[in-house]
Amino acid sequence: MRAAETLVKAGLRPVVLDEGFKAGGQIYRQPPVPDGREPEDLYGSEAEKACALHETFERIRPNIDYRPRTLVWNVIGDSVDYYDESADVAGRLQASHLILATGATDRTLPLPGWTLPGVYSLGGAQISLKAHHSLIGQEVVFVGTGPLLYLVSLQYAKAGADVKAVVETASWSNQLRHASGLAHLPSAAVRGVGFMLSLRRMGVPIYRGAHAIRFEGESDCGLTAVSFESGGRSHRLSCIAAAMGFGVRSEWQLAELAGAQLSWSDIQQQWVPDLTDHVRASVDGLYLAGDGAGVCGADAAEVRGELAGFALLQDLGHSVDASRRQVLEKSLKKQWRARAALDRMYPVPMHLLDELADDTLVCRCEAIAAGEIRHVLVRPGAEDVNRAKAFSRAGMGRCQGRMCALNVQAIVERAKEQGPQAIGWQRTQPPIKPVPMAAMADAYVPDPEGTRE
Amino acid sequence: MMDLDRTPLQSGYDVAVIGGGTAGCSTALFLARAGLSVVLFERHQCGSQASGVNYGGVRQHGRHRAEIPLSIRARTIWDELPDLIGHDCEFDASGHVKLARTQDDMGELEAWARVARDFGLEVDLVTGNQLRDRFDYLGSSLAGASIMPQDGQANPRLVAPHFARAAERAGADVREGVDVAAAEREGTNFRIELGDGRTAFADVLVNTAGAWGYEVAASFGESVAEAPLSPNMLVTEPLPYRVKCSFGMCGGDIYARQIPRGNVIFGGGTRAITDFEKNRTRPRTSSSQLATRNLIHAMPFLAEARIIRSWSGIDGLMPDKIPVVGPSSTTAGLFHAFGFSGHGFQLGPAIGAVLGDLILDGRTDTSIEELSITRFTQDGAGVRTTSNQLNPSEQGE
Amino acid sequence: MPGRLHHLQNPLPGKTVEFLINGRKVAGREGDSLLTAILTNHKAVRQSEFGDGLRAGFCFMGACQDCWVELSDGSKVRACTTLLEEGTHVSLPELKL
Numbered sequence: 042m043r044a045a046e047t048l049v050k051a052g053l054r055p056v057v058l059d060e061g062f063k064a065g066g067q068i069y070r071q072p073p074v075p076d077g078r079e080p081e082d083l084y085g086s087e088a089e090k091a092c093a094l095h096e097t098f099e100r101i102r103p104n105i106d107y108r109p110r111t112l113v114w115n116v117i118g119d120s121v122d123y124y125d126e127s128a129d130v131a132g133r134l135q136a137s138h139l140i141l142a143t144g145a146t147d148r149t150l151p152l153p154g155w156t157l158p159g160v161y162s163l164g165g166a167q168i169s170l171k172a173h174h175s176l177i178g179q180e181v182v183f184v185g186t187g188p189l190l191y192l193v194s195l196q197y198a199k200a201g202a203d204v205k206a207v208v209e210t211a212s213w214s215n216q217l218r219h220a221s222g223l224a225h226l227p228s229a230a231v232r233g234v235g236f237m238l239s240l241r242r243m244g245v246p247i248y249r250g251a252h253a254i255r256f257e258g259e260s261d262c263g264l265t266a267v268s269f270e271s272g273g274r275s276h277r278l279s280c281i282a283a284a285m286g287f288g289v290r291s292e293w294q295l296a297e298l299a300g301a302q303l304s305w306s307d308i309q310q311q312w313v314p315d316l317t318d319h320v321r322a323s324v325d326g327l328y329l330a331g332d333g334a335g336v337c338g339a340d341a342a343e344v345r346g347e348l349a350g351f352a353l354l355q356d357l358g359h360s361v362d363a364s365r366r367q368v369l370e371k372s373l374k375k376q377w378r379a380r381a382a383l384d385r386m387y388p389v390p391m392h393l394l395d396e397l398a399d400d401t402l403v404c405r406c407e408a409i410a411a412g413e414i415r416h417v418l419v420r421p422g423a424e425d426v427n428r429a430k431a432f433s434r435a436g437m438g439r440c441q442g443r444m445c446a447l448n449v450q451a452i453v454e455r456a457k458e459q460g461p462q463a464i465g466w467q468r469t470q471p472p473i474k475p476v477p478m479a480a481m482a483d484a485y486v487p488d489p490e491g492t493r494e
Numbered sequence: 495m496m497d498l499d500r501t502p503l504q505s506g507y508d509v510a511v512i513g514g515g516t517a518g519c520s521t522a523l524f525l526a527r528a529g530l531s532v533v534l535f536e537r538h539q540c541g542s543q544a545s546g547v548n549y550g551g552v553r554q555h556g557r558h559r560a561e562i563p564l565s566i567r568a569r570t571i572w573d574e575l576p577d578l579i580g581h582d583c584e585f586d587a588s589g590h591v592k593l594a595r596t597q598d599d600m601g602e603l604e605a606w607a608r609v610a611r612d613f614g615l616e617v618d619l620v621t622g623n624q625l626r627d628r629f630d631y632l633g634s635s636l637a638g639a640s641i642m643p644q645d646g647q648a649n650p651r652l653v654a655p656h657f658a659r660a661a662e663r664a665g666a667d668v669r670e671g672v673d674v675a676a677a678e679r680e681g682t683n684f685r686i687e688l689g690d691g692r693t694a695f696a697d698v699l700v701n702t703a704g705a706w707g708y709e710v711a712a713s714f715g716e717s718v719a720e721a722p723l724s725p726n727m728l729v730t731e732p733l734p735y736r737v738k739c740s741f742g743m744c745g746g747d748i749y750a751r752q753i754p755r756g757n758v759i760f761g762g763g764t765r766a767i768t769d770f771e772k773n774r775t776r777p778r779t780s781s782s783q784l785a786t787r788n789l790i791h792a793m794p795f796l797a798e799a800r801i802i803r804s805w806s807g808i809d810g811l812m813p814d815k816i817p818v819v820g821p822s823s824t825t826a827g828l829f830h831a832f833g834f835s836g837h838g839f840q841l842g843p844a845i846g847a848v849l850g851d852l853i854l855d856g857r858t859d860t861s862i863e864e865l866s867i868t869r870f871t872q873d874g875a876g877v878r879t880t881s882n883q884l885n886p887s888e889q890g891e
Numbered sequence: 892m893p894g895r896l897h898h899l900q901n902p903l904p905g906k907t908v909e910f911l912i913n914g915r916k917v918a919g920r921e922g923d924s925l926l927t928a929i930l931t932n933h934k935a936v937r938q939s940e941f942g943d944g945l946r947a948g949f950c951f952m953g954a955c956q957d958c959w960v961e962l963s964d965g966s967k968v969r970a971c972t973t974l975l976e977e978g979t980h981v982s983l984p985e986l987k988l
Contacts, residue, residue, distance in 0.1 A: 408940075477800050755940070
């Protein structure tokens with residue numbers, strides 16, 4: 042949105058394709074229908090930022106071509122293939138310049154029972170509360186790592202849920218060891234400590250260094266308990282709902298389809314698009330903003346959006362405010378340093394995969410268990426993540442590896458005793474999300490180059 | 495993404511195979527089982543091009559007459575996969591239905607059925623009404639179909655890799671991630687220069703280099719016009735299992751099958767986008783749209799389904815749309831099997847059997863004369879391949 | 892049958908929107924996603940196609956594709972990105988709870 046605003050200020054009229062019902066993305070998501078809650082209820086300490094963003098959107102709306110509920114499912118060259126959900130129509134736009142701000146989704150881990158009804162992603166739990174004013178359950182256990190874990194737990198506790206516990210995989214000593222990195226962004230540190238203290242005050246136990254985490258229940262009923270070990274003791278908490286999240290992962294599928302090169306990030310424990318000048322992808326005319334191009338958070342996303350707008354304007358021959366850009370770049374660098382500290386304090390607990398049992402489902406869509414993936418590594422013998430996918434179907438389902446690709450990769454890495462470079466990422470295959478066949482068929486436009494021999 | 499292959503090569507092999515598609519891997523398997531020392535060089539991974547990304551049709555149905563004997567031999571091997579390679583590759587003798595939109599199409603199918611029956615194949619011809627009685631999900635505008643109950647489908651992602659592993663177990667030296675830079679005759683040997691600077695030697699050379707087969711042929715003075723061909727494949731979300739046969743439309747503009755897991759896999763007659771130089775392909779939106787449109791027309795209930803993935807890969811297309819299989823026309827000890835023109839998946843397992851016959855016994859009972867490279871290399875002297883004027887086999891299917 | 896999700900009452904809920912689950916009339920709220928509306932009345936949205944049991948959505952943001960539900964006319968929608976509409980009729984697995 043900040044990118045669009047920057048373009049509008051320069052007199053351009055960008056097309057904004059948004060999968061959401063309303064502008065705001067995930068963090069500043071607006072309820073589809075106002076429900077009487079105030080911004081403070083919805084966004085807490087970030088209410089001012091949320092309001093500012095929503096106001097910006099309302100201001101620029103007459104000057105942009107805004108298309109909500111529109112899925113971009115493929116990008117190739119200067120063509121953008123979309124599916125408009127409201128009109129149930131597919132189509133193609135041509136654009137000389139493309140800014141992708143595709144955001145992030147929850148980072149998951151294949152824990153036993155994570156497909157049971159009642160287990161939700163952490164982001165999902167927050168959306169349920171924020172957008173739909175409902176709890177994922179009255180009694181909830183929060184499992185995962187990172188600041189969002191504490192924030193959502195607290196939001197639930199304040200909304201009246203019985204938050205049974207926060208089950209954090211990072212150890213306390215690890216959090217303390219890397220906390221000094223937050224000196225670059227003291228406000229984040231203060232917020233984080235505030236969440237924990239508030240939870241403590243509300244009587245919510247926080248377990249740290251948790252492992253051997255299991256979601257218990259029957260597949261035809263749903264979750265009944267969460268069990269785990271922490272501090273040398275086993276715990277079992279009865280609950281009908283749990284949320285899990287281990288940070289977030291970048292949604293760069295469209296960037297990859299558009300030709301962006303990816304590299305492995307050790308600190309983020311994920312593949313991220315290569316960037317120059319903070320926002321330029323490895324293809325001319327392609328700019329990447331927000332968490333889709335490496336996770337740095339909502340504040341940084343606003344900065345990156347504006348920088349993407351600047352970069353695009355510059356490529357169009359416009360002059361841009363150099364001092365403003367300098368301020369943005371400086372702020373962004375600070376945010377990246379703080380993010381790195383958070384990534385160190387709350388690393389994705391990939392070590393939990395060391396104890397991954399063969400019968401635990403890894404790919405939710407295709408219901409492929411760890412043992413099936415391990416099996417194809419032996420016969421017919423997969424050496425990388427794409428072959429593992431081809432042979433086992435892990436990552437081939439409706440979500441196209443969104444939920445499992447990094448975990449499949451980790452399983453292959455462990456079995457092959459190789460690093461990410463050797464194992465690779467699951468290549469994106471369009472459509473990045475399911476597209477209805479009727480709409481696809483209706484959108485047919487003859488293409489002489491594609492004709493049959 | 496692959497380790498450099500650094501295991502030493504033997505000083506010489508009986509046979510070197512260039513290209514690790516199903517044709518190459520099956521050749522390596524049959525020859526290794528016969529006790530020959532075999533090395534196979536695959537630039538990427540076995541089955542990463544046409545063999546691995548195709549539709550998965552195991553079809554004798556509708557083939558060019560020149561291919562039928564090879565296809566019949568292949569069909570027997572498909573039944574034997576569990577014993578031969580230790581995996582069934584999800585082969586399902588589901589039957590194959592070739593649909594006719596018009597009476598003219600129906601006439602073509604009838605003509606083909608007469609040819610096929612000469613070869614001893616079983617073909618059922620059905621009218622439009624009979625067709626809809628049998629397959630209630632088909633669209634109403636079809637004139638009829640021919641059905642081959644013994645045809646079927648398999649998972650293309652599994653076949654070449656399982657042949658490769660079986661070849662290894664039989665003693666073949668399968669080198670994945672190893673590019674062949676050049677090959678030439680040197681005395682009674684073939685000298686094969688590898689992309690990593692090493693050299694391999696073999697008495698016999700097999701060219702199963704797929705879309706790149708023409709390059710190998712050219713280095714032995716056999717110039718053929720092979721073009722890249724990229725099928726444009728799509729798959730739906732899992733749906734209730736209903737379409738139990740594999741279907742193709744007369745003329746080839748749509749083909750579709752459903753696997754018991756529920757996904758409908760389909761493609762059409764139009765191509766994906768190919769960057770042959772960079773060896774990259776990707777689906778073409780217009781091709782995906784057209785295939786989808788044609789499929790909905792044939793199976794209207796699919797209008798409610800969603801596409802979840804699409805893909806492509808590179809096959810080699812010959813001018814007459816049938817492959818080159820058999821001995822070289824210039825060089826003793828060189829054998830070709832490439833240019834499968836979008837329908838080599840079913841044939842792949844038989845390539846090893848037939849080239850095995852030729853290499854071990856100097857002859858084969860499977861008639862492949864009309865697939866000889868001489869049809870391109872000797873002006874007018876080659877075997878004519880136009881004896882069957884019917885619509886050639888559908889690409890991609 | 893009790894649901895899984897719990898609608899908050901404060902501030903007062905918006906307008907009620909009636910819809911149907913397996914022919915039974917139930918109430919959702921204006922502004923609900925179909926997923927929220929279903930799960931405040933029912934405990935699951937679909938059977939996994941591969942025999943591993945019931946699913947009840949996961950990500951709420953259109954990413955995981957776990958909440959495709961069947962409507963009574965046989966069509967399907969992704970419940971978390973579909974707004975509840977009056978009279979929507981969903982076919983859901985009946986639970987033995």
